[in-house]
Amino acid sequence: MIVLFLQIFTCFLFTTTTSSPHGFTIDLIHRRSNAYSSQVSDTQLGSPYANTVFDSSMYLMKLQVGTPPYEIEAVLDTGSELIWTQCLPCLHCYDQTAPIFDPSKSSTFKEKRCDTHDHSCPYEIVYNDKSYTKGTLATETVTIHSTSGEPFVMAETIIGCGRNNSVFSPSFSGIVGLNWGSLSLITQMGGAYPGLISYCFAGKGTSKINFGANAIVAGDGVVSTTMFVTTAKPGFYYLNLDAVSVGDTRIETLGTPFHALKGNIVIDSGSTYTYLPGSFCNLVREAVEYVVPAVRAADPMDNDMLCYYSDTIDIFPVITMHFSGGADLVLDKYNMYFELNRGGVFCLAIICNNPPQEAIFGNRAQNNFLVGYDSSSLLVSFSPTDCSALWN
Numbered sequence: 001m002i003v004l005f006l007q008i009f010t011c012f013l014f015t016t017t018t019s020s021p022h023g024f025t026i027d028l029i030h031r032r033s034n035a036y037s038s039q040v041s042d043t044q045l046g047s048p049y050a051n052t053v054f055d056s057s058m059y060l061m062k063l064q065v066g067t068p069p070y071e072i073e074a075v076l077d078t079g080s081e082l083i084w085t086q087c088l089p090c091l092h093c094y095d096q097t098a099p100i101f102d103p104s105k106s107s108t109f110k111e112k113r114c115d116t117h118d119h120s121c122p123y124e125i126v127y128n129d130k131s132y133t134k135g136t137l138a139t140e141t142v143t144i145h146s147t148s149g150e151p152f153v154m155a156e157t158i159i160g161c162g163r164n165n166s167v168f169s170p171s172f173s174g175i176v177g178l179n180w181g182s183l184s185l186i187t188q189m190g191g192a193y194p195g196l197i198s199y200c201f202a203g204k205g206t207s208k209i210n211f212g213a214n215a216i217v218a219g220d221g222v223v224s225t226t227m228f229v230t231t232a233k234p235g236f237y238y239l240n241l242d243a244v245s246v247g248d249t250r251i252e253t254l255g256t257p258f259h260a261l262k263g264n265i266v267i268d269s270g271s272t273y274t275y276l277p278g279s280f281c282n283l284v285r286e287a288v289e290y291v292v293p294a295v296r297a298a299d300p301m302d303n304d305m306l307c308y309y310s311d312t313i314d315i316f317p318v319i320t321m322h323f324s325g326g327a328d329l330v331l332d333k334y335n336m337y338f339e340l341n342r343g344g345v346f347c348l349a350i351i352c353n354n355p356p357q358e359a360i361f362g363n364r365a366q367n368n369f370l371v372g373y374d375s376s377s378l379l380v381s382f383s384p385t386d387c388s389a390l391w392n
């Protein structure tokens with residue numbers, strides 16, 4: 001999810017954490033490129049992982065908070081930083097299907113202390129769809145799985161305890177921030193698990209998110225592109241999109257305001273659709289309109305989407321995303337077109353927006369790729385994969 005507004009009272013927090021992906025050593029890059037398999041075996045700690053489930057537009061990650069461990073399902077979000085969950089007692093919580101986490105039942109929950117008048121450490125985050133969470137920071141034990149068979153326990157993890165949150169889907173209890181900021185899950189895992197994430201999203205069912213050695217995406221058919229992390233736009237994983245092809249028509253970002261050399265699109269697991277900036281986006285839409293032999297339908301969601309009456313997805317052109325470094329992702333039609341619930345209408349899963357809104361490569365477009373983020377080599381890798389079959 002893209003953050004519009006963020007205020008986190010972070011006094012006394014950063015004395016023991018190293019936050020930046022630049023902190024990882026050259027030695028590690030060397031070991032990884034030369035000795036992939038030996039690195040896996042010499043990591044005796046095992047690789048952390050969590051199960052994920054699909055919820056109509058978001059991918060949820062299962063993790064446990066507290067002692068005894070209490071399972072929550074929260075949005076797996078590479079576009080934001082904080083790990084937060086709704087907490088009792090609520091000032092104003094949104095309807096949540098699962099019971100809300102009750103810190104008073106956990107022996108490891110501790111409110112952070114800051115030099116505010118009541119010594120609490122308040123935070124407030126507003127996401128770009130206007131949903132928000134407000135609460136206080138706490139330290140708590142967070143537990144996920146590990147390939148060693150032992151639970152992967154993260155004691156004293158800083159989490160947000162959200163007591164005024166609106167409006168999110170009832171199917172999840174919060175958000176797991178996975179960007180490269182200091183408070184994200186991946187950063188708080190510490191030096192033994194340096195910025196390695198992989199996930200594989202399917203349009204249904206369960207899957208996994210992997211961390212550490214097990215999250216390296218390599219082998220036949222893998223394409224990689226440079227990841228840009230900038231302090232000017234902290235936290236986002238930027239990629240550089242060179243062009244988009246609609247069928248055989250290739251539309252370059254070069255020569256448009258969208259062109260950049262150091263990242264022009266955020267890869268975000270917590271956004272459903274893909275967002276492209278206005279003038280470039282219009283060129284892509286025109287190319288789709290040029291070849292689709294069907295009657296336009298009104299956009300149901302008032303997002304100015306491109307929709308058509310059709311009984312089949314077959315009439316739509318294949319879209320290829322060309323990321324820099326030759327990382328061409330030939331997308332399945334499912335990735336780029338979706339059918340409305342009532343049926344008979346398909347829409348392009350790309351929304352045109354205007355700066356300063358970020359361009360976003362969303363989770364629907366990433367379906368059926370094993371996607372790996374490597375913060376030490378600064379690469380994001382994609383491997384075309386049947387995600388529903390991968391771990392089942």
Ligand SMILES: *[C@@H]1O[C@H](CO)[C@@H](O)[C@H](O)[C@H]1NC(C)=O
Pocket residue numbers: 091092134164165
């Ligand atoms: C919750 O936050 C919203 C948005 O900042 C605010 O308008 C509202 O008054 C808050 N509600 C409570 C009960 O504190």
